[in-house]
Amino acid sequence: MATKKVTVTIPEDLLDEIRVDAAERGLSAYVTEALRFKRDRDRLRELVDWLQEEHGPVTEDEQAAALEELDELDAEHVRRRAAGKRDAGEAA
Structure with a gap:
């Protein structure tokens, strides 16, 4: 599965x-x-x-630009999550 x-x-x-x-x-x-x-x-x-x-x-260029922006947002979420875990570790 x-x-x-x-x-x-x-x-x-x-x-x-x-x-x-x-x-x-x-x-x-x-x-x-x-x-x-x-x-x-x-x-x-x-x-x-x-x-x-x-x-x-939607054109291929528009779709590529949108996917690039989504990748940037995903990377930002990963950075924030990692920073939050580091902050939580320091506070503990």
Whole structure:
């Protein structure tokens, strides 16, 4: 069985809301995050479809630029996560 690991970054101001939703539904935080990720991905697909209807298809250059920006964002998240772990280690 193959698995895919997905990292979801959740703003701190939404964490309490997620925990409340999960507790009310009896779901683990992992399942709750997975459901939110799927919902957000579906919304993004709807947005892409709408944008292409309104403005035409995305060019290869536009797609490459978007993927490059996503890679930069992912790298920034990795840096912040590593900095947070170092800070937590120093505080302990």
